[in-house]
Amino acid sequence: MLNRIFALMIKEFLALLKDKRSRTVIIVPPLLQLIVFGYAATYDLNRVPYAIYNEDPGAASRELAARMEGSPTFHLVADLQNDSQIAPMINARKALMILHMGPHFTRDLLLDQSSKLQVIVDGRNSNTAMLALGYVRNIVSRFSEQWASEHGGVRPPARLNIRTWFNPNLESRWFIVPGIVGLLTLVVTLLVTALSVAREREAGTFDQLLVTPLHPVEILLGKVMPGFIIGSIEASFIILVAVFWFHVPLLGSLTALYTGLFLFLLSAIGVGLMISSIAVTQQQGLLGAFLFLVPSIILSGFATPIANMPPFMQDLTLLNPMRYFLVIIRSVFLEGGSVSLLWPQYWPMAVIGMVNLSIAAWLFRHRLY
Amino acid sequence: MKTMKHPDSTRRSAGMRLHGMIRKETLQILRDPSSIAIAFVLPLVLLLIFGYGVSLDAEHVPIALVVEHPSAQTSSLTSAFYHSPYFDPTGYPHIRQAEEALREKKVDGIVWLRDNFGGETLSAGRSPVGVFVNGVDANNARIIQGYMEGVWAKWLEQFSAAQGMSVEMPVTLEQRIWFNPGLRSRDYLVPGLIAVIMTLIGALLTAMVVAREWERGTMEALMVTPVSVREILLGKIIPYFILGMGGMLLSVAMAVWLFQVPLRGSLWVLLGTSALFLLVALGMGLLISTLAKNQFMAGQVAIITTFLPAFILSGFIFDIGSMPAAIQWITRLIGARYFVAILQTVFLAGHVWPVILANSLALLIMGVIFLALVKRRTQKRLE
Amino acid sequence: MPSFPADSPSMEASLILEDVTKRFRSGGRIVHALDAFSARVRRGTVTGLIGPDGSGKTTLMRLIVGLLLPDHGRLTALGIDVIRNPLAVQESVGYMPQRFGLYEDLTVRENLDLYADLQGVLPEQRSARYSELMHMTGLARFTGRLAGDLSGGMKQKLGLACTLVRSPDLLLLDEPTVGVDPVSRRELWSIVYRLVEQEGMTVLLSTAYLDEAERCQEVILIHQGKPVGQGKPGDFSARLTGRTFHVTSPVVNKRTLQESLARAPGVIDAVIQGDGVRLVTAPGASPDPAVLLPGRSDIRVAPVFPRFEDSFVTLLKKDSENPSPVFGKPDRRPAAPTEEDVIVVQHVKRRFGSFYAVKDISFTVRRGEVFGLLGANGAGKSTTFRMLCGLLPASEGMLRVAGKDLRRAAAMARARIGYMAQRFSLYAGLSVLENLRFFSSVYGLRGGNQRKRLEWAMNEFQLGSMADVISGNLPLGYKQRLALAAALMHEPEILFLDEPTSGVDPLARREFWNRINALSVQGVTILVTTHFMEEAEYCDRLVIMADGEILSQGTPADMKERFRSAERPEPSLEDAFIGLMETRQPRELVS
Structure with missing residues (x-):
């Protein structure tokens, strides 16, 4: 049996990698x-x-303008x-955005200890607007504090002392790059598997396989292994790039990460x-892969x-294997997640994988046309 | 049955050929439910999934509240958190349990009122309030921080006013947010989504139609008739263009009525620019289809070149201006980028001609290049 | 139009090909699809372009209509230089590609409208032309039906009608009769002749069916991109007059007979036909039984009329360097002929939805028999075949293969059968050796055993030189050998062959059947489906199917015997087939 599965596996690899274009x-x-x-x-x-x-x-307005100009977040394009x-x-x-300082900005500050800075923001991209406002608020409040301490004004009675765990500088790349590991692993695995049965059906080779004494489970294993191996190699490579090229810290255990990767590949395959086994033609397989891929990335x-x-949409995401894997990989990268902590993420992927693989194996033989 | 050649009859037969091609393609669309599904059901489903699924507005963020020494002040602060629509606080008796909850992702943040939280320490300017936020999702963390600061500032103001103190800072920020004062992320995401979805649909509709004719052998039969390449291509573009515009109208209607995104520009400008974009999307699909010549390759290439680039590089969700210069240059190759800019402007800002015209020009150039390439690559030869 | 002198060659010939050469690049090798091909097609004739698959027929057709550019040479169609003015050619030539581009999701009428639009047929001319075409093709009743719902023969006729919406001066038909049942085939031919007579058209028609050559007024033989001969089909056959015989023996098995005759001196070709062997001898060779098979006095040699195939094979054999292979010792001792039934089919039905593809069929196949399953497309033979291979469960009835009930012990039955699909269905991306290694492993061979079988396959099928070639790039004949080798790796008891030789040239087909005969002598049971009537002659027994039912069952000789009549003293199997279909026809009309 092992011999036959091995032969199937070699065949799958050759079929995938021998042709330059598909490689x-x-x-x-x-x-x-x-x-x-x-x-x-x-x-960011x-x-x-x-x-x-x-x-x-x-002078005060010039001082504030200089602080803005000094920030790497902002780039002055015009003086209106x-x-x-x-x-x-x-x-x-x-x-x-536009920073507007009225004609009495400095005077008001000196006389009343209070002045207004008007900020006009383009809200078309609300997220960018919100973030930009946050940065400005920071610069302005630091300016205010300094002004107050220099000119004896009121100081805030207490401040929130905010600390962020796991990602102290709030770099969103630390969040996105591990996500890309999941994203691309899913795309590659689907490209490898979603067409593999349909392609053999169209070429007639699937019938040739079915008339051999191979058991559907053997055929299934022969098809699962290449996805696994290619998926793991590409995922590992992407993880290396994330760590050494993008410098995302990898704090947790590789065991926890690879347990997650193993189960994620299982469910994606x-x-x-x-x-692939539902699709009659490659076109249907492709459309199916696409229709699965798009929502699973979004959700x-x-x-x-x-x-x-x-x-209701949050409930829908429970069916999405990528959801669990993203939690795992981000947790292992940034939070140092461990196998025991991530257990709630592992088992749903295992269930999704096993159910789908069983259906696929059953369909190998029972899909009649 | 030789036809005489004079200009009039030449024009007449050219018109007849084009008409024949369009009718054929239209009938095929009508008979094949999958193109109708792609044009109308797909935008519906995707817009629903995307429209509801993609949101950057955090609400009911679970946070842990740890109060070490309950007093009147602490309860007024905690109730401020309880009453905020942004937070869903849970009380924890001790910071250690709260930290455990943060680690287990039961909460996204902790507000920790230490035992020295009280009137006298408040005025002393020390910081008896500790806040921890899970920073894994940096963007979300920043948004949560913003909300927390908002709740805190409001409470502080009320508290100081009650004590007859002023907490006003020397410089106060007076913010005016144009176009989207409520900063509803949906208002900018939904127009952008239309661009992403139409990229998908334009490519899916056409990526396979030329490849399909090659595979079924119908292209060879067409090639040996007097029909010209231009007529074959127009016969393909016109019906799918109309179909695509139908999908576009459906998406716009959903954006306006279902997602309540304001449409400040006119429908005509929207439709005009959509038409341009659709030409780019269809042109790209046709180009893929023409180059691939089999449905399998066409499909793979379409998946790789449409959805993810439109999703990530179009500026629909990630700000293009903040990307490194080299990547910004790459985004110029993505047609959706120009359409996202137009859509966000026409929906939220109205007729800002510099934006609309510059981006329309870019779309026009892309469309012309794509279609010219398709024309060049489709020859009445089989090699 | 300037007038040419009546004897000008351009008026005389509708099509002139001079030195046409076309090369393709395929998998790193350069393939000469056409090699300095020259020929002429006379005006107002039906000319057949005859040659096996891959001989360059389709390439030639495409070159004539300007879809391909030759690397070298000149083509003149209707006096127009094709290379310089392809559009003008396309406006006056009608071309029906092999897989005609019918839009299956459009109706018959809509397909016609499309091509009328594209060909510039004015609306006022259409109704007359349509009714003429519909009458000619018998499609008048089906104008509202989707083209995809038509039968293979009707599709082909619709394709022809679409090509003819504007009556062309030159009509090119690329294998119009492939996959069409014999009845529709006859109808297509009669349409073609009507066109030539009524509209003065010139027709160039390509085909791989050698029996069709005899229906052409003139034939051009093409093999490996080169013209092998041109002339009237009768002229080809006439050359063999007195050299064709039918040999029978009351004692010796026809397969053994064929095997020994093939090696006899002076024999160019020996194939099984009916209950005996058809023989073509070298010029001057004596058909004397004593010379053919010394020591055998019991054989009877009767002269027969030469067929076109005889002459084609004779021509090809003269060219080919390697003689047909001589088989090594049988790797299994000949099994004693038994009466044991290895395939039993009893009251089997197969339903798809409410449609019965197979309606209550029963037959048995004995060990060592070559059993044929005949029928047109859609007759249910593929469904039956798939059920026997265990690819499809039967809805009702009992199927036993190699003593195993397919319902219960399918996997065990599968280990004892070999299967060769209609299309090449090994892994096209893998090399020859990789494919063979894969299939032998799948059947459980390993180690020394596997090595021995691989070696056997390489020698037996002469694949050694091709071991590392990607299977998809193999020439058709080699592909077929490889497929058979793969099916035989595990020495199966039963071999299933689905249209095994479609498109293979006659020499390769002979070689293939020689192997099959050898296997059958060794006791391997062979079940074969085919729509080549000549091939059906090789079978011991066969069933003819139509509409999911068995029309007739018996030996080829029995079948022919039933349709022997005064006007058909020597009926062919095709005559028998058409006769059977015609007796059914009235019933179909009623239902």
């Missing part, structure tokens, strides 16, 4: 996407274009001279093979938190 499709796009997405997918703001409209001749320039700046997206918490979804 390219499996290897090149994921790696390109890893690098491009690793850099592109970030919520960088060189946010802003403009200053300073009507105040005083009058009101009418504001709207075109924002509308045409030349600047994300299960879904892929099930799609995995890859880019936006699952907690923000309406409850």
